[in-house]
Amino acid sequence: MSDPVLARLQADREGIVARLVEYASAPSVSTDPAYLDGMKAARDILKSRLKSAGFSAVQELQAGGHPAVYAEWLGAPGKPTFIVYGHYDVQPPDPLELWKSPPFAPEIHDHRLYGRGVSDDKGPVSIAIETLSAFLAVEGRLPVNIRLLIEGEEEVGSATLGAILEKHRDLLSADAVISADGARWRADLASINVGSRGSMRLEIAMRTAAKDLHSGRFGGAVRNALHEMAALLSSLHHPDGSIAVEGYVDDVAPLDDGERKRIAAIPFDEAGFFEAIGASAHGEPGYSALERLWHRPTIEINGMWGGYQGAGSKTVTPAESFAKLTTRLAPGQDPARAGALIEQHLRRHCPEGVALTVDRNDPGTAAYTVPADHPLLEAAEDALETALGKPPVRVRIGGTLPLSDIVRHALRLDTVMMSFSTADEDFHAPNEFFRLSAIDDGVKAWVAFLRLLGRQTPETYPPFRQSR
C-alpha cells in the first residue's frame, strides 16, 4: 500500500516544480551587494511558505551578515529533534554571456530545470520543505521534531553562521543535523556523502609602482606587476601539480591502505570523468583522481587580473595586479595554520620593492568526516536503500559544507547529508541545472527517512545525539 504522504507528493509534482521555479527566480547572490533585493525576495518566499505549511516561530536569525531563515515544528515530544539545513543563497551568474537561458528565469529543457541555484541548493531544499509540508498537510504532524535552518551565506563560506548558532543556541537545541546541501556524486550510482573538504579564501594584491607606466618609457628598467603576480602564483605549485607551499601537506591525515582499497573498489570511469569536462587528469603524483579530490588539499587561483583587458592593445607596464585564491583543506588541516603557511610562502617569494597585500580575513572551514558508525548515517543509508532499491556507496565530496564543521564546533552535533542535487549539474558555472527526476527520488527518500527516524528505538538505532 502506498504511503499517503508520498502519494500526495507524487500527485503534486507539477506544483512542486512550479514553486521551485518561483523560488529560483529570486536572484539571491550573497557575494555581491547588488543582489540584496534578490536575497530578501528568497527569504520572503521561504517564510511565507513555511508559515502556510504550519511551521511555528518562522523568523530571520541574524548575526551581522545575511540572515538565515528559521522555522520549527516541535509537536513530537519524546521523539528526537533534527536541524534540517539548507541555504537560499546562490553563486554569481557570471559569465552571463555563456548562459543559454536567463539564470534567474528558470526554464525546463529535456527534463532538466536550468537556472542559477536550482541544483545548489534551491532544488534540494525544496524537496525537504515539500516533504515536511506534505506530512503536515496529510497527517497534521511530523514523525520527529524539526528545526529548519536555511542560511544565506553558504556561497561565501558561511561567514556568520557560527555566530548565528552561538547567538540562538536556545532555538537550535537538537540531536543531529540533516543537510539538504551537499551533492550526490553521480547520476548513475547510489551514494551517500560521509565527508567533505574544508575551504578558505584569500585575496592578494601586488604593487610595483605608484601608477601604471608607459611600456616604452619604463619597460625593461622596472618591475611589471603582472610579471610579479605570474611568478608568485606559479611558485605555489610544482610543475607536476603538487603544492609547493612548505609544510602545507604535513598535517594532512595519511590515507591508510584499507581506505585506499575501498576507494579503488568504487565503480568509477576515470577516463569518462575527464572526457565529460574536456580536461585531462593532472595533480599530485602518487594519488588517484578520487584520492586527490577527497583526501588531498588544493590551492586554486579562482581569479587573476591586472592591466588592460579591453579591445586591441595598450602598451602599459601595469603597477597593480590581483588574485583571488581558495584552498580546499584535507582532513587533518587546520584552516588558520594553512592560511599562515600560504601567507608565509607568498611573502618569502615576493621580491623586495614589490608591495604585497594578503587578505585572509576568512577564518575558513576544516574538513569534516561523519563518524562511520553514526546512527543517523545508518538511518540515511536505510532510507536511500528503500527509496532507490539498492544500498548507497559511501563517498566523500571534494567540495565544502561549512555547516558540518561549524555545527560540530558551535553545537557539538554531527551532520548527515541528504541532498538530491548531483555533482555534474554545473553549479558555480553557467547553465546550472537540476534533474527533475531528483524530485522523484528525493521525496521517496525523505519520506522513508523521516518515518525511520520517527520509529527510532534502542532496537532500531542507538540515540542520535553522540557525545564528542
Place this chain on the structure above:
Amino acid sequence: MSDPVLARLQADREGIVARLVEYASAPSVSTDPAYLDGMKAARDILKSRLKSAGFSAVQELQAGGHPAVYAEWLGAPGKPTFIVYGHYDVQPPDPLELWKSPPFAPEIHDHRLYGRGVSDDKGPVSIAIETLSAFLAVEGRLPVNIRLLIEGEEEVGSATLGAILEKHRDLLSADAVISADGARWRADLASINVGSRGSMRLEIAMRTAAKDLHSGRFGGAVRNALHEMAALLSSLHHPDGSIAVEGYVDDVAPLDDGERKRIAAIPFDEAGFFEAIGASAHGEPGYSALERLWHRPTIEINGMWGGYQGAGSKTVTPAESFAKLTTRLAPGQDPARAGALIEQHLRRHCPEGVALTVDRNDPGTAAYTVPADHPLLEAAEDALETALGKPPVRVRIGGTLPLSDIVRHALRLDTVMMSFSTADEDFHAPNEFFRLSAIDDGVKAWVAFLRLLGRQTPETYPPFRQSR
C-alpha cells in the same frame, strides 16, 4: 628684431590653447570600435583647419584601417620637400576611475592641460600645424614644401600606414620626414631623439577544460587555466629580470664602449627617475637603466586575466585565461623572428593537455636609428639651440615610432623627431597632461627650423634626401 611669424604665434597663444582643447575633446581612441565617432570628429577638425589655413589637396588617405589626414603646400619650387608627420589617435582612457578630470573634456591646472592625447600627440601636432598656419597667414607662403600626414593608427602599431604610403607614393614624394611625434626626454634637459625601440604585440589564450569547473568537485585533479597562465608567463623571464626566451637577445646590436661612455656622460638622476614613479630599478643585469631603456629589448605583459574578478569570491577552477603582451625590440632585432622565438618558447613551455592560442597578427616594427650625420638632424639641432639657448643632447626613446621604420621601408626616407611633448606626461596612463610651456618652446623651434630648412644651400647643409 622679433620674427613676425613667431610674434603672431606668441600673440595668439590663447587661441592656440583653445583650439588644442577643442581638438583633444574628440575621443579618438583607435583601438576600440566604440570610438569610431570620435575618430571621425578628430579628422573633421583637422581637415577644416588645414583648409582654412591655406593647405591644398586636403583629404583622407585610406588603406583598410583608420584613414590618415593628408594636406600639402607645394608653393616653393626649388626648395626641399618634407613630410610632417603626426597622429590624431589616442590611447584608451581606462582605467577611467583614476582620472581626476574627464579624459575628453581637457582642463588646465597649474599651467598643464590634462586630457587623453593632449601630450601624445595632439599637443605636439598642434604646434606644427599652428606654426605652418602662421607662416601662411603672415607671409602667404612656407619656407619649404610641406606634405602633412596625420595618421589614425599610431596607438595600434600603425597597422595600415605602410599600405597607405605604398598606395599614395605620388602624394608622398619628399626628401625626408619630420615627426611631430616622439617625446622629449625630460623637462630639465634640452635633447633630441635619434632613435627608438621597435615593438610588436601578441595575445595569448589558454584553455584547460571545456568549461569552468567547480573547485571542490574538480580541484586538485585537473589543470587550472590560471595556474597554467601564471607558469607560462613567468617562464618568459629569469628572476633577475632578463628575458628567458631562447635566442631572443642574440640579434641585438651590442653596445660599443664609445656609446656606453656617451650614455654614462648624460646627466641623469637615476635615483630620482625611479623615485618619481614609486618604483625600484629592476632589469637585465650588466646594463644601466638608460642602456636597458634605449638599447635592450623587453617582453611585457600588458594585461592578464581569467576567472572571477567580481565582489566576494567564487570557488571556480577556471578553464580559460588570457594575456596581452608587447615586446620592445632593440636595434638589430627583426620583428618576425622575434615573434617566432616568443611563440616557440610559449609552445615549448605549454604542457600537454592545455590548448594554447597565440595571436601574432601584428607584423611589428623594428627599432630605428637616424644616421648620425644626417643633415636634417643637424638642422634640427641648430633650430633647437636657437630656440632653447643651448645645444640639445642626443638621446634615444625606449618607446616606438612605427613611422620611422615604415617610411624607411616604404619611401626610403629618414625621419627626424621634432616633438614638444615630454616623456613624463603620463601618456598611456590616467591624467595625461601637456605642459603649456611646451607651446612656447615649440613654436620658437618650429619657426627657426623651417627658416633654416628654407635657407638650405650646399654650404649650410648637404641635400636632405639621403640614398640608403
